[in-house]
Amino acid sequence: xxxxxxxxxxxxxxxxxxxxxxxxxxxxxxxxxxxxxxxxxxxxxxxxxxxxxxxxxxxxxxxxxxxxxxxxxxxxxxxxxxxxxxxxxxxxxxxxxxxxxxxxxxxxxxxxxxxxxxxxxxxxxxxxxxxxxxxxxxxxxxxxxxxxxxxxxxxxxxxxxxxxxxxxxxxxxxxxxxxxxxxxxxxxxxxxxxxxxxxxxxxxxxxxxxxxxxxxxxxxxxxxxxxxxxxxxxxxxxxxxxxxxxxxxxxxxxxxxxxxxxxxxxxxxxxxxxxxxxxxxxxxxxxxxxxxxxxxxxxxxxxxxxxxxxxxxxxxxxxxxxxxxxxxxxxxxxxxxxxxxxxxxxxxxxxxxxxxxxxxxxxxxxxxxxxxxxxxxxxxxxxxxxxxxxxxxxxxxxxxxxxxxxxxxxxxxxxxxxxxxxxxxxxxxxxxxxxxxxxxxxxxxxxxxxxxxxxxxxxxxxxxxxxxxxxxxxxxxxxxxxxxxxxxxxxxxxxxxxxxxxxxxxxxxxxxxxxxxxxxxxxxxxxxxxxxxxxxxxxxxxxxxxxxxxxxxxxx
Amino acid sequence: xxxxxxxxxxxxxxxxxxxxxxxxxxxxxxxxxxxxxxxxxxxxxxxxxxxxxxxxxxxxxxxxxxxxxxxxxxxxxxxxxxxxxxxxxxxxxxxxxxxxxxxxxxxxx
Numbered sequence: 001x002x003x004x005x006x007x008x009x010x011x012x013x014x015x016x017x018x019x020x021x022x023x024x025x026x027x028x029x030x031x032x033x034x035x036x037x038x039x040x041x042x043x044x045x046x047x048x049x050x051x052x053x054x055x056x057x058x059x060x061x062x063x064x065x066x067x068x069x070x071x072x073x074x075x076x077x078x079x080x081x082x083x084x085x086x087x088x089x090x091x092x093x094x095x096x097x098x099x100x101x102x103x104x105x106x107x108x109x110x111x112x113x114x115x116x117x118x119x120x121x122x123x124x125x126x127x128x129x130x131x132x133x134x135x136x137x138x139x140x141x142x143x144x145x146x147x148x149x150x151x152x153x154x155x156x157x158x159x160x161x162x163x164x165x166x167x168x169x170x171x172x173x174x175x176x177x178x179x180x181x182x183x184x185x186x187x188x189x190x191x192x193x194x195x196x197x198x199x200x201x202x203x204x205x206x207x208x209x210x211x212x213x214x215x216x217x218x219x220x221x222x223x224x225x226x227x228x229x230x231x232x233x234x235x236x237x238x239x240x241x242x243x244x245x246x247x248x249x250x251x252x253x254x255x256x257x258x259x260x261x262x263x264x265x266x267x268x269x270x271x272x273x274x275x276x277x278x279x280x281x282x283x284x285x286x287x288x289x290x291x292x293x294x295x296x297x298x299x300x301x302x303x304x305x306x307x308x309x310x311x312x313x314x315x316x317x318x319x320x321x322x323x324x325x326x327x328x329x330x331x332x333x334x335x336x337x338x339x340x341x342x343x344x345x346x347x348x349x350x351x352x353x354x355x356x357x358x359x360x361x362x363x364x365x366x367x368x369x370x371x372x373x374x375x376x377x378x379x380x381x382x383x384x385x386x387x388x389x390x391x392x393x394x395x396x397x398x399x400x401x402x403x404x405x406x407x408x409x410x411x412x413x414x415x416x417x418x419x420x421x422x423x424x425x426x427x428x429x430x431x432x433x434x435x436x437x438x439x440x441x442x443x444x445x446x447x448x449x450x451x452x453x454x455x456x457x458x459x460x461x462x463x464x465x466x467x468x469x470x471x472x473x474x475x476x477x478x479x480x481x482x483x484x485x486x487x488x489x490x491x492x493x494x495x496x497x498x499x500x501x502x503x504x505x506x507x508x509x510x511x512x513x514x515x516x517x518x519x520x521x522x523x524x525x526x527x528x529x530x531x532x533x534x535x536x537x538x539x540x541x542x543x544x545x546x547x548x549x550x551x552x553x554x555x556x
Numbered sequence: 557x558x559x560x561x562x563x564x565x566x567x568x569x570x571x572x573x574x575x576x577x578x579x580x581x582x583x584x585x586x587x588x589x590x591x592x593x594x595x596x597x598x599x600x601x602x603x604x605x606x607x608x609x610x611x612x613x614x615x616x617x618x619x620x621x622x623x624x625x626x627x628x629x630x631x632x633x634x635x636x637x638x639x640x641x642x643x644x645x646x647x648x649x650x651x652x653x654x655x656x657x658x659x660x661x662x663x664x665x
Contacts (some may be wrong), residue, residue: 007619097619102608104610104622104623106601107622107623107626108602108622109627109659110626110627111595111598111626111630112595112599114630114633115588115591115595115629115633117633117637118587118591118633118636118637118640119588119591121637121640121641122584122588122640123584126644154636213570220579237619238618238619241618241619242618253610254607255609255610255618255620255622255623256610256620256622257602257606257608257610257622258602263603264600264603264604267602267603268599269597271596292651294644295644295645295649298640298641298645299641299645300639302637302638302641303633305633305637306634306637309630309631309633310632312558312630313627382570445565446640453637530595538560538564538568539564542564542567542568542573543564545573545576545577545580545652546567546573546652546655546656547652548563548564548567548656
């Protein structure tokens, strides 16, 4: 049971956090020699994206440009950017490594991770676009008390962003140390500084383009490696699997599910957290406001679904191919001992495969793309955090909507710089933290604090301010408590012998709690205000269904 | 900006709006249930009948039920997404445009 939980945590990491997965194994990994191919290609990427930022800065004049690129991103572009947010470097590294060690389990996780997309399309996309403008708090607070509900939504956003950001930064530093041979602290400063440049100057336009370029490069690199690898097997999946089964220690059972999902409750909680946590991540939700209308928003989710589906199946090929190619090459093992410790740790499987089939050039390319991914994801998070601070807290709660455009825009820059410094600082302080619990917490909170209230505010007439506040705060605190009382923190960090909460995944319990609290408190609310709030739903409903009155693209 | 309450009321009172919502809800609900049943069906097999997931499609082949089922889910979910976008961006958006145009015409009249 314990090993199951540890494994679950590792996998969750692999799926959820672009980098976190590298952390546990990387800690002991020695610094690698400087990788010049990778550094040269990364320099090209940085130059290109800085040029784009410079171009974007001239286009970023209003708050609408900064938060949502003026609504001028096309469906295809936004689809690539969404896919970029989701296909992280460590989906590539982590899941390839998981398939390398456990076979079928890795593919099952890819499926679970993918299932959130049709759900997001069917339930959320249309109404999000029709009702929101810059942040998802726009929707939650649409007909409720602006001050209180926005504050609650912004706290939920910022909590998710901060935990996620720290996990990213810690993972980033360790991964970069490994891939490029750079010192941990330098890596953090480079990531932090570039992120601040992209976001403060280029806003959503630059962030989106960084994400688009990176998504394209990641798919290109993955496809190249997969095609080169498959050429070793006459492009036959059957030959590939036969070889893999012959060589792997699991043998015939390689393609049978292992222990990972043997416990149905943990599996259910994990998949709930993944599916609905995704629908509560502020930096993903924000992307729905960058397109012109609901039509483009739907298209963008369809494109994202196609790209992600394609890439996830590429990862299956990479994982299986590395069982045959990497595990038989003594060059990739410490001391040249086959089956011993992989050089650079378990997560380097995909990189070793790239070197084996494409030489130093492909290795350098994939390393550079990995670094680019870190930058792109961190930038998206910083932008989401800056929006919660400048748009929700500053402009709407503190200034009560009376802040001028210039004031609000200035606040976004301060907020971004502050978040960048906080991210670097926390990254240095928490160099050795268990990244697993940060990520579990971020996803648990997104699924419990953000998603239920957002969902109810769009679909349920009865939701009132009191209900929204109860649901949001109870979701937030229950998810945090469950993670703290679980093995990840209670045993691993505080060193108690027994975990109080038996599951590492809070979503199955904290999400229904949030829904229940929102329902009960709304039902009990008979104040005069609650009546007008329920009545206001009728107009909101028409707008959500038809898009009449929705914010329109920049020209407006 | 046609966002005042009377304008919304006109749309709400149009029987075609009720029809639009009913049709879209039916479609969304149907597809959503399909996704959930297929996904959790597959996951239950993984939890409760892992041998089936690992079983070969036919003797001598290394294609397993799990891989084929998984690939089917990937393709099928993409098709579901594509079909929904096709319907929503086609029929439903056309009805919506008509509704808005009608409400605007009524407002001018």
